[in-house]
Amino acid sequence: MSDILVLTHVDYCPAAYLGEFLDARGEAWREVRCDLGELAALDLDRPKAVAVMGGGMSVNDPLPWIEAELAALRHFIGRDIPLIGHCLGGQMLARALGAEVRHMGYNEGGWQPLRRLTASPWLEHLPDEFPIYQWHNDTFAIPQGAVRLLSSPWCANQGFSWGDKLLALQGHPEMTVGLVEEWFRDAGHLLDESQPSQEKREQTRENLHDKVTAMNRLADGLYSHWLGLANG
Template sequence: MTDILILTHVDFCPAGHLARVLDQRQLDFTVLRVDLGELDSYDLDRPRAVAIMGGPMSVNDPLPWIASEIAALRHFIRRDIPMIGHCLGGQLLAKALGARVHRMPYREIGWQPLRRASQAANNPWLAHLPDEFTVYQWHGDTFDLPAGAERLLSSPWCPNQAFTWGDKILALQGHPEMTEELLRLWLTDWAHLLDETQSSQQSKTQMLSDLPAKVAALNQVAEGFYRHWLQLAFAR
């Protein structure tokens, strides 16, 4: 076991660029598939940093492992552990903090502009970012803000794109962890979910256009989040 824990829920939503960042820093990490029961025997008092990745399921689905994961997240919250949630991971954090997670009337898919909330001007999670930047999106659910949370980001299609709770929890609706390989995989295996008639979705051509530059910019967004997360976990 290691001090960094990454929770995943399906094989096609891995740690992505987060794993690359940790490898580059020569930091060991543990990846668990929560849906396969791998969290059940894990020592919840061990990790100093936790990342929760995405998945196609809803936090409201009647799956036994979802309740177990939410209970684990609440344990980490009580321990004041730095956590960062990606899409489903952000929704799980919202649910663990008592907020509602619900279906949107459309899917938000593609490279979407995010804008910083006025009250988040000096939030340290956003210190590396301009007031507006782009993040890749693929979701049909969204979260309400938990009591005591601060909204950080909004998009034209989703007003609650990110929140912080306390100084150590960041919940994201988007996917800063994406790599070129992962994005191409999704657009191949899940193309049947795309609907260009929805204004909230980009076409496959739009999403793949100038992809290396888009992913490189996304990597910079992600690395700032991960840098702050690790600083919180390992500050001396």
Template sequence: MTDILILTHADFCSPGHLGVVLDRAQREFTVLRVDQGELDDYDLDRPKAVAIMGGPMSVNDPMPWIGQEIDAIRYWVDRDVPMIGHCLGGQLIARALGASVHRMPYTEIGWQPLAKRAQAADNPWLAHLPQEFAIYQWHSDTFELPEGAEGLMGSPWCPNQGFAWGDKVLGLQGHPEMTEDLVRLWLTDWAHLLDETQASQQGRAQMLEDLPAKVTALNQVAEGFYQRWLSLAFA
């Protein structure tokens, strides 16, 4: 086991570009599938940094492992462990901090424009970002802001796209970890979920247009988050 822990919940929601960043930095990491019981015997005192990836399930689904993961997150919050959550991961962190997570009346999918909230412009999690930028989205649930959290950014379809809690916890609604391969995989395996009649969704062709350039820009967004997360753990 290593000091960096990544929690996953589905084989198609991998660490993606986060794994690339860690490999480049020569940081070893452990990946556990929480939905397959791999957190059961894990030493919660071990990690110095935790990343929580996405998944197709809802925080509100009646699965025993969801409660177990929320309890683990609360333990790491109490230990002041740097954490970053992606989509479902951000929702799990929000729930662990006492916030509600609920279904939206539509599904937000595609390269959506995000904007920093004015009051969060100086937050160090956002220091590498312009006022407006894009993050890949695929979600039907959204989180409310936990008490004491700072809302960081929003999109036209989802006002709560990210929050900071204290100085070491970042919850995100989108998917900064996406790679070209992951985007193409999702648009192949999950194409039946797309509905271009919803204004909140981009069409498949639009999502794939100029994909290398879009992913390169997204990598820069992600790397700023990941570098701060690592610096907090290994200063």
């Protein structure tokens, strides 16, 4: 088993740019499909770092594998290893820490401006405001003892840290151009561009390569801090 695990939940939310980042640095990592029960065969005391990716389901859905993943995340939290969550992954970390996850009543979609709320080692490389790709209709509360880090106009809680080694994000810094286009192709019918919280498709696609490249550079800093904690 690899020492870095990337927990995924569906085919269309892979490691994406995070996988490219790890490959470029020669790190051995393994994707684990939690929805397929692959967690059950793992030695949870071995990984040195864990990333949790997104998915179209909700933490609140009555799916049997969700409780198994939450139990695994609590084990990793107890081991004090570096953890980073993306969208559903951030919500899973929030729930594992005892916080509520709820439906917002609308979908936040497209390139949304995030604002830094406080200083943090996770955010030292980031400007005060920057865009991150979004596609979600649930939001997490901030767990007890956590530090609220990021906010957007449509989602007050865009990120938090807990302790020194855990970062939960609501957005998708792992996106690639191909993944954005795949989501539009396969799930674009789920969007409602009449909602002001959802960016119109043509706006999202405008200068898409440049937007994704800039976001991946921001992600480099987040992932470098996460990996540095694991290798330090």
